[in-house]
Structures are given as structure tokens and as C-alpha cells.
Amino acid sequence: MTHTPEVAAFWDEPTGSWQYVFHDPATMKGAIVDPVWNFDPLSGATATRDAQTVLDYVRANGIDVEWVLDTHPHADHFSAAVWLKDRLGAQTGIGEHVVRVQTLWKDIYNLGDDFATDGRQWDRLFADGDTFMVGSLKVNVLFSPGHTMASVTYVVGDAAFVHDTLMMPDSGTSRADFPAGSSADLFDSLGRILALPDDTRLYVGHDYAPGREPACMATVAEQRRANIHLADAPDKATFQARRDARDATLPLPKLMLAALQINIRGGRAPEAESNGRHYLKLPLDYFQARPGK
Numbered sequence: 681m682t683h684t685p686e687v688a689a690f691w692d693e694p695t696g697s698w699q700y701v702f703h704d705p706a707t708m709k710g711a712i713v714d715p716v717w718n719f720d721p722l723s724g725a726t727a728t729r730d731a732q733t734v735l736d737y738v739r740a741n742g743i744d745v746e747w748v749l750d751t752h753p754h755a756d757h758f759s760a761a762v763w764l765k766d767r768l769g770a771q772t773g774i775g776e777h778v779v780r781v782q783t784l785w786k787d788i789y790n791l792g793d794d795f796a797t798d799g800r801q802w803d804r805l806f807a808d809g810d811t812f813m814v815g816s817l818k819v820n821v822l823f824s825p826g827h828t829m830a831s832v833t834y835v836v837g838d839a840a841f842v843h844d845t846l847m848m849p850d851s852g853t854s855r856a857d858f859p860a861g862s863s864a865d866l867f868d869s870l871g872r873i874l875a876l877p878d879d880t881r882l883y884v885g886h887d888y889a890p891g892r893e894p895a896c897m898a899t900v901a902e903q904r905r906a907n908i909h910l911a912d913a914p915d916k917a918t919f920q921a922r923r924d925a926r927d928a929t930l931p932l933p934k935l936m937l938a939a940l941q942i943n944i945r946g947g948r949a950p951e952a953e954s955n956g957r958h959y960l961k962l963p964l965d966y967f968q969a970r971p972g973k
């Protein structure tokens with residue numbers, strides 16, 4: 681029996697997001713992680729280019745997709761989980777603390793009581809330490825907050841989908857300044873991830889291809905040795921100071937105020953209005969303007 685999933689990675693250039701399909705070669709059962717539903721904020725147009733690419737890949741390779749997993753409610757892109765679920769008959773899942781993110785953003789968007797904050801928008805909410813099988817592969821769920829308070833890592837054999845915790849070693853770590861984010865929690869989560877075996881393949885959530893081709897994977901040993909935020913083994917206070925200083929220079933993600941409305945609904949637009957059209961709204965003056973370009 682193998683404990684090594686085959687992993688395919690799909691990069692969304694406009695958002696720098698990595699989407700993954702992993703599968704068990706012995707049974708051809710698989711799962712999709714963090715699929716992107718494309719959105720153009722200038723026109724308001726959505727598209728399913730990325731999700732269609734993923735769908736074409738799993739169909740062409742005969743992969744029976746049982747799960748469409750999100751690692752966290754993303755702030756920089758819409759989740760295509762529901763679109764893919766509807767076409768594949770798969771279940772959706774996310775970390776159980778997404779309910780706290782729903783409650784937080786329900787307040788920010790002033791949503792009515794018909795917006796449920798109990799996570800019913802997903803088929804399964806994962807707690808830390810939960811396990812489930814994909815074919816003969818056991819998936820372990822590792823709660824890994826910091827970037828968001830709901831983030832989880834999916835550990836599958838010798839692979840782990842670490843979402844927005846570590847970036848590629850030359851890019852450091854992910855930001856921790858979103859509402860209820862925490863650089864202290866992120867430090868603790870990084871420690872749990874880097875405690876996995878040295879040869880564990882860590883698949884990151886984003887890459888912005890800084891002067892090189894986009895990359896998605898480095899091992900635990902490579903991250904320990906070369907990650908620019910971690911290679912000098914900072915203590916928690918040092919890491920926090922480093923992370924918080926960097927975050928203070930970052931503008932908010934271009935799609936944050938749009939994306940959370942979709943992603944707290946599990947990857948669905950708000951209910952259509954009387955004309956049959958779906959709308960997003962923006963909270964004026966809830967967030968402060970940020971420096972940056």
C-alpha cells in the first residue's frame with residue numbers, strides 16, 4: 681500500500697493562488713484543494729476557467745474526486761468548491777472554526793438572520809486531529825491558525841497542503857493581519873508544520889513568482905534551511921516583530937471585501953435579488969486605508 685499521493689498543481693496567475701488535486705494511485709480516489717472561481721473586480725464578471733481546468737484534469741485522468749477541500753476562507757480569491765461539488769458529486773469541507781469567521785464577517789457585512797453562521801454551507805467541518813480516508817490514503821487535519829483563525833492543513837501521507845502559512849522559502853511566510861489573524865498563532869502553526877518529517881512535501885497556497893517561475897513545493901528540510909523568515913530560527917517575539925512589520929506595509933488584498941462574501945457562503949454568491957441578479961456590497965470606512973501600491 682502506498683502512502684504517497686500523486687499531486688497536480690494549478691496556478692492562477694492573477695491571484696498567485698495554487699490549486700491542487702491529490703489522488704491515491706492505488707484506487708484513483710482523490711480530492712481537490714483550494715480551487716479558484718475567477719473574478720474580475722473591474723467588470724464584476726465571474727468565470728470558471730481555473731475550475732474547468734481542474735475538472736478537465738480529473739476527468740482525463742480518471743480520478744474519482746470525493747472531496748473539495750478549502751484550507752480557509754480565502755481573502756484573495758473566490759472558492760470554486762460549490763461549482764466543482766455540483767459537477768463531481770463530491771463533498772465539501774473546511775476547518776470547523778470557519779463559523780467564527782462567518783460570525784465576524786456577518787457583522788462587517790450586516791447580514792440578516794437568514795445568513796447561518798453554523799457552517800451548514802459545507803458538508804463537513806474538520807476539527808484538529810480529524811482523519812478521513814481518500815482511497816487508501818489517510819488525511820490528517822492539522823489546525824493551523826494565524827493567517828485566519830479557521831485555517832487547517834491537510835496532511836496526506838508524505839504531502840501536506842499548508843495553505844497560507846509558509847510561502848516558498850525565498851518568499852517567507854504568509855500575512856497574519858486580516859481580521860482576527862495572529863502572528864503569534866501563525867508562529868505556533870509554523871512550528872507544528874515544520875515538526876512533520878523532514879522529507880514531507882509542503883505545498884503552499886500562493887506564490888507570486890518573484891523573478892523566477894512560479895513554484896509550489898518545498899520540503900520541511902528545505903523550509904527549515906532556507907525560509908527567509910525562519911532560517912535563523914527566530915523566537916516567537918522576533919518572528920512576530922518581523923511578521924507584523926512586514927504586514928504593516930501591505931495593502932489589503934484587492935478582492936478581500938468581495939471574496940469574503942462568497943467564501944463565508946462556502947463558495948456561493950449571495951441570494952439573487954428581485955431581478956434575478958446577484959450583488960456584492962462594500963462596507964464603507966470599516967477598514968482603514970493601507971499604505972502600499
Ligand SMILES: [Fe+2]
Nearest residue numbers: 754755756844
Ligand atoms: Fe489566504
